Amino acid sequence: MKNALRILCPNGHLGFAPTKEESFWIGAETQPDYYCCDSGSDDIGPVPLGSDISVSFYEWQTHDLELMLLASRKQGVPMIIGSSGDTGTNSRVDMYVDIIKNLAKKHKLAPFKLVYFYSEVSKEYLQQKMQQGIAIEGLDGRENLTPEELEHTERIVAVAGVHPFIKALEMGADVIIGGRSSDAAVFASAALYEGFPEALSYYLGKVLECASFCAEPYMAKESVIGTITDEDVKVTAMHPQQRCTIASVAGHAMYERSNPFYEYFAGGMLDMTHCQYEQYDEKTTRITNPLFVPIDGKTKVKLEGAGKIGERYIGIVGVRDPYTIQNIDKVIEWARSQVAERFSESEYQLYYKIYGKNGVMGDLEPIKEIRSHELCIVVEGIAPTEKIAEEVTLIGARQIFYARLPEVKGTAGTAAFVIDGVLSAPPAYQWTMNHVVPVDDPMELFTMHELTIE
Structure with a gap:
C-alpha cells in the first residue's frame, strides 16, 4: 500500500470547454499516480439524456482525452473517466471507447487494457421492481415513481458509485471509461482501491470533482492535484497564479448541498461538520477529520430519466x-x-x-x-x-x-x-426520474467490458 496517493484532475467537466494545457503539463511533470476526470452533469438539463446526444464538441472531448491518455500512458498509471460524453449513456461510452482506440493508433501507443461499463437501465427492469411492490423512491420532493412516469421516460441511467471503478481496477484496467457516475466516485474509487480511509477518500473526490473551482482566483478548466494519506487530504493548484486556500477549498466542498455539511453516497454519508482546514503552503490547503457514516439498510442507486x-x-x-x-x-x-x-x-x-x-x-x-x-x-x-x-x-x-x-x-x-x-x-x-432504486448488489445495474488496445 502507498503511503500517499496523488490524483490529477484537469477539468471539472471533461470536454465541456477545453482543458487548459499549461497547468495540465505542470501537474503531469510531478508524476501523479492517477489521472481522473468526470465528463458529465445533470446541470445541462434533460435534453441530452432524452435525445442521447452530447452538448460538448467532439473535438473538445477528444482534446481532453488525448491529454490524459498521453500523460497516463507515458507514466504507466491509470486514467479514469466517469459519465462519458456528458450523460454517460451507452452510446456516449462507445464514443469514448472509439476515441481512445483512435488516439492509441494515432500515437502508436504500446498495448494497454481498457475497461468500460454501461449505466443505462431498461424500463422493463423497473417495471418488474414495481410489480413486486418495490417503491422507486423520489428525491428532492418528488413522489415515488408511477407507471405513467416510467412509460413517458425515453432513457434512464443509473448513477454509479465507486463499485464499477474499483472492479475495473481489480481487472487490471489501465484506462477506465465509465457510464453515468457520481462525480466524486471517479476519484474516491482510486483512493479506496489503494486502501485509504473511506471518509478521506470520499472527501478527496468531493473536493477534486470540479478541478480548479476549489482554487482562487476563479479560473475554469485548470488542473489541480489532490493528495491523500491515512491522516489527511491536501489539494494543490497547478496554475502558477492560483492557490487552494482554506476559503476556496471549504467553500467548494460545501457549495451545492441543501445541507452543506453532508454528501450522500451508496452505503453511507460523508459528514464534513468537523472538518479542519489549514493552509499547508502557499498553494495547498490541508483537510483533516471528515467522517463517513454507514447507512443501515438496503443499498440504493440513484436513477436519472428524461422524457420527450x-x-x-x-x-x-x-x-x-x-x-x-x-x-x-x-x-x-x-x-x-x-x-x-x-x-x-x-x-x-x-x-x-x-x-x-x-x-x-x-x-x-x-x-x-x-x-x-x-x-x-x-x-x-x-x-x-x-x-x-x-x-x-x-x-x-x-x-x-x-x-x-x-x-x-x-x-x-x-x-x-x-x-x-x-x-x-x-x-x-x-426530467421524469430523479429517484433511487433498492438493489441487492451495487453492481447490479452496471455491465463491465474489457479489451486490449493494440
Whole structure:
C-alpha cells in the first residue's frame, strides 16, 4: 500500500470547454499516480439524456482525452473517466471507447487494457421492481415513481458509485471509461482501491470533482492535484497564479448541498461538520477529520430519466416603442390569446422570456424599477409535431407586433421587429426520474467490458 496517493484532475467537466494545457503539463511533470476526470452533469438539463446526444464538441472531448491518455500512458498509471460524453449513456461510452482506440493508433501507443461499463437501465427492469411492490423512491420532493412516469421516460441511467471503478481496477484496467457516475466516485474509487480511509477518500473526490473551482482566483478548466494519506487530504493548484486556500477549498466542498455539511453516497454519508482546514503552503490547503457514516439498510442507486415533451421552435422579438414596453404584459396576453384561438383543439405549450423588462438590482432586492428603452423577447413553442410547434411560435411572435392596445391610433408597426421566421430547436424534454432504486448488489445495474488496445 502507498503511503500517499496523488490524483490529477484537469477539468471539472471533461470536454465541456477545453482543458487548459499549461497547468495540465505542470501537474503531469510531478508524476501523479492517477489521472481522473468526470465528463458529465445533470446541470445541462434533460435534453441530452432524452435525445442521447452530447452538448460538448467532439473535438473538445477528444482534446481532453488525448491529454490524459498521453500523460497516463507515458507514466504507466491509470486514467479514469466517469459519465462519458456528458450523460454517460451507452452510446456516449462507445464514443469514448472509439476515441481512445483512435488516439492509441494515432500515437502508436504500446498495448494497454481498457475497461468500460454501461449505466443505462431498461424500463422493463423497473417495471418488474414495481410489480413486486418495490417503491422507486423520489428525491428532492418528488413522489415515488408511477407507471405513467416510467412509460413517458425515453432513457434512464443509473448513477454509479465507486463499485464499477474499483472492479475495473481489480481487472487490471489501465484506462477506465465509465457510464453515468457520481462525480466524486471517479476519484474516491482510486483512493479506496489503494486502501485509504473511506471518509478521506470520499472527501478527496468531493473536493477534486470540479478541478480548479476549489482554487482562487476563479479560473475554469485548470488542473489541480489532490493528495491523500491515512491522516489527511491536501489539494494543490497547478496554475502558477492560483492557490487552494482554506476559503476556496471549504467553500467548494460545501457549495451545492441543501445541507452543506453532508454528501450522500451508496452505503453511507460523508459528514464534513468537523472538518479542519489549514493552509499547508502557499498553494495547498490541508483537510483533516471528515467522517463517513454507514447507512443501515438496503443499498440504493440513484436513477436519472428524461422524457420527450414535444418538438420545439424559438423566435426572437425586439421591442423599442415606449408605450408597448409599458404595456408589455397586455401585449403578451394578446399574443397568447391569438395562439389559443388558432389552436383551440391542439396540445401545445408557449413560453415568453422577457429580457430588459426591469432594471438595476440592489444587494437583496430592486432599488427601483427602471424600464429599459428596449426589450428582447424569446418566444418558445412546443407541440407534438414540428409543423404545429413552428406555427405556434410564429403566431406567438408575430402577434406581439399586432397587439391591440388602447390609445394606439393607426400606427404602421413601430412597436416591434420580428425576426424573419422562427428557428428549429432540439426537441423539448423534461426530467421524469430523479429517484433511487433498492438493489441487492451495487453492481447490479452496471455491465463491465474489457479489451486490449493494440
